[in-house]
Amino acid sequence: MGKIKYNSWISEYKQPFGAVETGTEVRFQLDCQVPEVQAVFLMIHKDFGKDFQVEMSMVHPTRYQATFKLTEDSGLYFYHFKIQYRLDDKNETLYYGNNEACLGGPGAVYYAVEEIKEYQLTSYLYDDPAPDWYQKGVAYQIFVDRFYNGNASGLVSSPKKNSFLYASPEDRPMYIKDEAGDIIRWEFFGGNLKGVIKKLSYLADLGITILYLNPIFEARSNHKYDTGNFLKIDPMFGNEDIFKELIEKANEFGIHIILDGVFNHVGGDSRYFNRYGNYEDIGAYQSPTSRYADWFTFEHFPDEYESWWGIKDLPKLNKENPKVQEFIYAADDSVVQKWSKMGIGGWRIDVADEISDLFLTGIRTALEQTVAEPVLIGEVWEDASNKMAYGERRHYIEGGSLHGVMNYPFRKTIIDFLNQTISAKEAASQTMQLKENYPPEVLKNNLNNIGSHDTVRILTALQLDKLKLQQALTLLFVLPGVPCLYYGDEAGVEGGDDPDNRRMFPWGFENQTLLTFIRERIALRKSVRALQDGELFAFSTEQILGLVRYLSEEEYVLILINSTADEQIFEAENAISYSSFKLQHFLEKGNLTFLNIPAQGVRIIEKCPSSTTQDESCE
Numbered sequence: 001m002g003k004i005k006y007n008s009w010i011s012e013y014k015q016p017f018g019a020v021e022t023g024t025e026v027r028f029q030l031d032c033q034v035p036e037v038q039a040v041f042l043m044i045h046k047d048f049g050k051d052f053q054v055e056m057s058m059v060h061p062t063r064y065q066a067t068f069k070l071t072e073d074s075g076l077y078f079y080h081f082k083i084q085y086r087l088d089d090k091n092e093t094l095y096y097g098n099n100e101a102c103l104g105g106p107g108a109v110y111y112a113v114e115e116i117k118e119y120q121l122t123s124y125l126y127d128d129p130a131p132d133w134y135q136k137g138v139a140y141q142i143f144v145d146r147f148y149n150g151n152a153s154g155l156v157s158s159p160k161k162n163s164f165l166y167a168s169p170e171d172r173p174m175y176i177k178d179e180a181g182d183i184i185r186w187e188f189f190g191g192n193l194k195g196v197i198k199k200l201s202y203l204a205d206l207g208i209t210i211l212y213l214n215p216i217f218e219a220r221s222n223h224k225y226d227t228g229n230f231l232k233i234d235p236m237f238g239n240e241d242i243f244k245e246l247i248e249k250a251n252e253f254g255i256h257i258i259l260d261g262v263f264n265h266v267g268g269d270s271r272y273f274n275r276y277g278n279y280e281d282i283g284a285y286q287s288p289t290s291r292y293a294d295w296f297t298f299e300h301f302p303d304e305y306e307s308w309w310g311i312k313d314l315p316k317l318n319k320e321n322p323k324v325q326e327f328i329y330a331a332d333d334s335v336v337q338k339w340s341k342m343g344i345g346g347w348r349i350d351v352a353d354e355i356s357d358l359f360l361t362g363i364r365t366a367l368e369q370t371v372a373e374p375v376l377i378g379e380v381w382e383d384a385s386n387k388m389a390y391g392e393r394r395h396y397i398e399g400g401s402l403h404g405v406m407n408y409p410f411r412k413t414i415i416d417f418l419n420q421t422i423s424a425k426e427a428a429s430q431t432m433q434l435k436e437n438y439p440p441e442v443l444k445n446n447l448n449n450i451g452s453h454d455t456v457r458i459l460t461a462l463q464l465d466k467l468k469l470q471q472a473l474t475l476l477f478v479l480p481g482v483p484c485l486y487y488g489d490e491a492g493v494e495g496g497d498d499p500d501n502r503r504m505f506p507w508g509f510e511n512q513t514l515l516t517f518i519r520e521r522i523a524l525r526k527s528v529r530a531l532q533d534g535e536l537f538a539f540s541t542e543q544i545l546g547l548v549r550y551l552s553e554e555e556y557v558l559i560l561i562n563s564t565a566d567e568q569i570f571e572a573e574n575a576i577s578y579s580s581f582k583l584q585h586f587l588e589k590g591n592l593t594f595l596n597i598p599a600q601g602v603r604i605i606e607k608c609p610s611s612t613t614q615d616e617s618c619e
Contacts, residue, residue: 002034003034004030004031004033005106007105007107008104008436009105009578009580010579014027014028014029018437018440019438019439020122020124021070021125022125025070027066028067029063030065031063032083034085037084037085038086039055039083040055040082041054041082042054043080044077044121045078046073048393049073071123073123076123077121077123080097080098081096083095095116096109097119098119102120105432107119120437123398124399124439127399127440128399128400128445129403130445131373133210134375134445135482137482138208138525138526139210139482140485140487141213142211142487143214143453143487143502144191144192145188145189145236146191146488146505147196148191148192148196148198149189149190149191150192156236157237158235160236162186163185164188165188166187169504169506169507170506172500173502175187175499183221188222189504192236193238193242196246200249200250203253204254206518207523208255208485210484211257212348212484216234216237217229217232218232218234219269219270220267223453223502226269227267228266228271229270248343258346258375260348261350264308264319265315267314268313271283272284272296273285273296284298288301295323296317319356319359329359329366336363337366346376348378348406348447349402350379354390360376360402361400364402375445376402377402377404378402378405379405379406383409383433383437385439397442404481405446407449410446413427413430415462417563418471419461419463423542424540424543427540428578431479431538432538435538443536445482447484448481449484449486451486453501454498456495456496456501457495457500458486459492459494464494466492467601468563468600471561474559474602477524477525478531478549478604479536480536480549492506493506530551530608534555534556534557535550536549539575539577541568541570541575543563545563546558547559548583548586550581553586553589555608557604557606557607558604559602559603559604559605560604560605561601562599562600564599565599569597570597572588572592575587
C-alpha cells in the first residue's frame, strides 16, 4: 500500500509545536508514499463547531502541505488526514490519524472514518503566566489536623461535640460509620495553625516557599470540605488573629500561602443549610423562606436536593444564583476577597470541574482585585485541556481563568513507570502528550504532586521501595510545573486509601536519609534555572527514561532514570527522541553517549555557564 508518515511532535510535520494562540496559522505536512495519489486533505473540526476540508498541495513528490488559521475563539480542534488514490482502476480512500492510545506524535493508518482516532490541537487566548514566586517556588500541602499541635499544653483546641480524640500521634486514622456507610463520629489529632507557625522554620529549612493548606474554615469534619461557615476559621485550628500571624510569619520566611476554596458545596451542618439546627441562622433545609433557600436546588423540600455526588451531607450551592456569586467572590466583603486581602498568595479550587467557567473567571477577577500577584489553581484529575464535565467542554486553562491545575496525570505516569506497568517509551510519550496539549505557561503553572489527601501515599504506591521513592521525588522536582510535597512524604510516611493517607506527621521519627535527599532535590530545583524555565524534551531507550530541561547547549539538565532492578548502560545510539530536539547532536557534543545508570537509579547531569558539567548519581 505504501508508507504514510506524520508526527505531531516534530516541527517538520507540524509547526508550531503543541498548543497555539488563537489567530495563529499552523502548517501541516504529511509524507505519503501511496501509489496514484489523487488528492490529500487535512480534515479539521472545531470542537462543537464547523468542519473544514483543506486540500494539501504537493511540495515534493511524496510530501503534501496545508496551512490552517485558527479562529479567534479558543478551544479544541481535532484533525486527521484523508488520502484519495487509485488502486486497480478503482477510487479508494484511506485515512491517517492519531495512534490507538491517542497520545499524539506518530499516528496510524485507518480504513474507515468511524475508526479514526483524531489528533488534538489546543487553541488558547493568550499566555497566562503565574507570578515568579509561584512558578519558581516549591510547595508543601498541609492537612492541618494531622500536622502539628502548637498549643504549649499539647491539649486540643475547642474539641467538637460527638467526636473523639486519638490517644497518641502514632494511632492509625479510622472512621466510625453507620450501616449506610455514613460517618457518624468524626475524629481528630488536634493539629492547628499555631502548629504550622511553629514549624515554619522546619519548612523553610527544607526549602519550601509555598504552603497549600487544606480547608481551614469552620466545619464538622477533620478535613473541612463540608464548610459550616466560610467567614470563620475553625476553632480547632485557631482564629482570625492566629491566621494573620501565620501569614505574617510565613512572609518573613519568604513563604506564600494558598488556601483551599471549597465553593461547589457546603456542609449539611452549616449556617447556610443548617440541617441539624446547630446554627442560629434559619437554614435552607429548615424553611423555604430562609434567606439561603435559593442558594440550593430542591427537587422536593426538604429532603430531596442536589448534593455533591449524591452525598446528602454535602448540599451543592446554586452557583448560577447572583447572591451566591456575590457572597463567594463578587462583593468587597465576599469570601474570596475577605481572606485574600489578608495577604495570601492565592487559592486552589476544589472540584473545579463542577464549577462553571463563568464562576471561575469571577473568582480570578476578584482575586486580581485584592492580591498583587495572585495564583489560581484548580483540582482536575485528568488532562485539563480536553476535560468534559456534565456534557460540556471546559475552557478554564485557555487564559484568564485557572493559571494551572493539579497535575495528577504526571503522578500516574511516574508511578506506572516506576512500578513497571508501562515502558520507558510509554512514559516518555505520556509526558510529551501533556506538553503538546497544554498551553506552555499552563504546563509551567501546574501544581505537580505525587501524593495528596485524596491518594494513596507515594511510598505505599511504590511498595515501600525507598529507591523508587527517590526516583519519584526526582521526577517531581525536574518535570515542568511547581513541585508540591504532601506533608510527611519527606519523612517517609506510609498510608493506603483515605483515611490511612492522613496519618499524623511523625515528629521525632522522620527518615533522616530521605529528608536529606529531599533537601538536596529542592535545592537543585531552586538553584538551577533550567529546571524552572527550561524546555522539556523526552526520550527513551528500551529500559531508560530520559528527560532534558534545556535552555541552551551551555545550560541544561539531563536526567536518566532506570526503573529496572539491574544496572543499565545508556547508549546514545539507541535513544529514541520524541520531539524535534536534535538529541544525538546534543548527546555527542556533551560527551553523553555512553553512561551507566545504577539499578533503580537516577543520573543527573547539569551544565550551566558558570561551571563545568556536574554529574550526580542517586542510588
